[in-house]
Amino acid sequence: MPGLSSSNLAIGRQTAPIDVLFHTPAPRAAKPNVDWRKIAEELAPIECDLSSASVRRKSRDFFWFSPVLSTQLADVVADLVVSPKSEDELATLVRFCVARGLPLTPRGAGTGNYGQAMPLHGGVVVDLTALDGVKWLKGGIARVGAGMSLLQIEAEIQPLGWELRFHPSTWKTATVGGFIAGGSSGIGAINYGTLSQAGNILGLRMLTIEDEPRFIELRGPDVCKAIHAYGTTGLITEVELALAPATPWFEFVVSTPSIMDAVRLADRVAHADGVVKKELAPIDWGGAQYFDALLPYMTPGQPVLMAMIAESSVEPFADMVAESGSEIVFLRGPDEEKNDPPPLWEYCWYHTTLQALKHDRRITYLQILFDAPNYVEKVAHMVETFGDEVPVHLEFARLDGVVKCFGLQLVRFTTEDRLEEIMRYHWMNGCPVFNPHTYILESGGGAVADPAQYALKLKNDPHGLLNPGKMPGWDVPEGGFFNGAG
């Protein structure tokens, strides 16, 4: 089977030994000598960029969040960036690349953290940002080009009374296609869970990577085969999003006596169905101390709960804050300028880590699931075990109808071994780890392929040219890359 490696990673079953989960080998990067200038000429009039500065820039994402990936992927670089302006140009590009065995790595705005948009084997980075624009908008559903930025989408839907169900903390720059292909959840998770939950993403249009590329439509549960698949299962060109009613959100920073007070307060608000919210993130002082623009408001040494609350729920939320012995230290209405400090969500999700990294480049982070029902206890145990080495940062979510929380704790990095030890400890103590220190697509927290994603990959990318090196079980295809391009 072309593209199928003899990898020792199990496919679709959780059989990978724990050690494999936390050790990803650095990618090979042996590339033959290809005349990329000639290729760019042949692709004309499709826009190609050979300038080494911009090719290098568009070969990167936020992989440097991880000290492991930072080392492993430092030298990863594409050979060419191609920016098709239409689906026709994209299909022409794919036909061209398949004929020559050129690997293709799709890219939105490059705001991912796992190297998911980085071309491990070089070749072509496909910049999809020109495939933008609203196709249609009706009844709380938006059909848009995958390259459209979340900011642009929000600008179109807000005047019609809608907003995104969730968005990453990189809302200002991320594209919707990149969010879907490389992300999984974000601000809004407390209401809608993750992108993969039924009803959030209604449809995806994709281009296959075949000798004769086809446009296909995934709908219903099938969309999960392309969500958080790093674009390995097809090139997403359009997305159909279910929206949420536009709500003017009030931003709160609450100072709490202890981090567990913040967690218990978040837990209470999360379960209060009458209190309408979009974001609930307890963050210990170990992380909050890096929130420069919020420092004038926060109480030094005290953990915070970051929250976005609907106007009609401001009073009951404030009641709960007061009852918990906590204090609202920052409150901003929806119509106030969000410049200084920036929007609250720019301190949440992956921006919590980013704010810390601005101060201390040795900081990195975890991705943990603290599952119901006893996640509060589990968090307390980790607080006790790791203290300020792993400052707590939780993001509350409702998943499959049940409140739980993701742990995006910061880690004061010392060595890879210690980082692995911390992750292994969580894993062994009932807290699944979604390792952010690997560029390998993981399924269920393990270094195994999702069987449905794997099956779609087999069908849509039989030559294994699409974002190679990311899906377990796939490696360099037989005959290698660049087989028709030398």
Place this chain on the structure above:
Amino acid sequence: MPGLSSSNLAIGRQTAPIDVLFHTPAPRAAKPNVDWRKIAEELAPIECDLSSASVRRKSRDFFWFSPVLSTQLADVVADLVVSPKSEDELATLVRFCVARGLPLTPRGAGTGNYGQAMPLHGGVVVDLTALDGVKWLKGGIARVGAGMSLLQIEAEIQPLGWELRFHPSTWKTATVGGFIAGGSSGIGAINYGTLSQAGNILGLRMLTIEDEPRFIELRGPDVCKAIHAYGTTGLITEVELALAPATPWFEFVVSTPSIMDAVRLADRVAHADGVVKKELAPIDWGGAQYFDALLPYMTPGQPVLMAMIAESSVEPFADMVAESGSEIVFLRGPDEEKNDPPPLWEYCWYHTTLQALKHDRRITYLQILFDAPNYVEKVAHMVETFGDEVPVHLEFARLDGVVKCFGLQLVRFTTEDRLEEIMRYHWMNGCPVFNPHTYILESGGGAVADPAQYALKLKNDPHGLLNPGKMPGWDVPEGGFFNGAG
């Protein structure tokens, strides 16, 4: 302490023996000879009604849903109906009644089922429907007069992009004050739980029943002291409601192979956070067979799931229906006329029982909590145990952040003993009973007073004149009623 009886019912503790829960004595109705015509003259210009037909009509609610209450309360009738047009008139009325020891029973539209608006000891029924109108409307909050009908409120808020978080199946007639004082939840429970959940009712303005009546405001958790208190703790004059974003709802009737298929489908949809809904009610054919206007659509013999789904969730909902082996037999868009059949919610909540009662006056109903996590098993057990004697009707809700369901099953009534046996069986098998066959205010499913409600009653109605006979621990006050009116 005036108004405090030596009742054998425990106050604020769940100590009532099970037997007490299902046997409420019929009220006493010894009334002295009072010249009500003279009282009406003295109250002028406040509108009074002495006509026996309308006094009788306004002394009743839907108590005849219960064969037990039907017998017990058949002869309950007020002496006078007074309809104040303003808070000033209401305060005058209260001062007048307190001075003469006249019992007062507040009334909205009389759509309750438990005799909660029925004047057990006669006296004055206070018709509060003239205290209506929007006081203000801002940021998803509506402040309205308690006598305003839900229909009127919806007409005011819908054009501004809002709707009620929930409403009873009697939406067309019920007043908001009556809903809050006599109800507990309704269509929308799957999103917002019950009226008592924090954040749903933000404030209540009430008049106390004292020598010098005072207007007071309950806010925050204090509002629970007046929610579902049958107006025993004060006369509600204004309510402040948190609203939901207006959503065009699609109405679905789904035929399912078995009632447990309907339950499991509802369970799945209830937990699917990306599928936006307002109503999920599985109803067995034993109940659905009485839905006249839906008969042309339903499959004879098959249970149904009644659902209200947002437009953006129609496709994922339909996917789940298909996967469950069920079939959509009726689908109506939000803009279609809702005359024939009437709105779907008029087959849900207490209207399910009402539709059945139109055909068979021997039918009555239960109020059960099938609590998480294993409510599906509990329902299955009751289906197996009682079969068509107790046709399943569930209403899914999310309470304190957890999906569960209320059982409003129909009962093919034979004897009071058998009805009690059925309720006792549920109770003993882990399914709390909120007995709808008593006019006594129950707390936590038991014939005990809620301690907070009891404390407020002591303060606001020291003479025990307000809706007497409903709150456990209170009975006819020392000196009796009508002590200054003879």
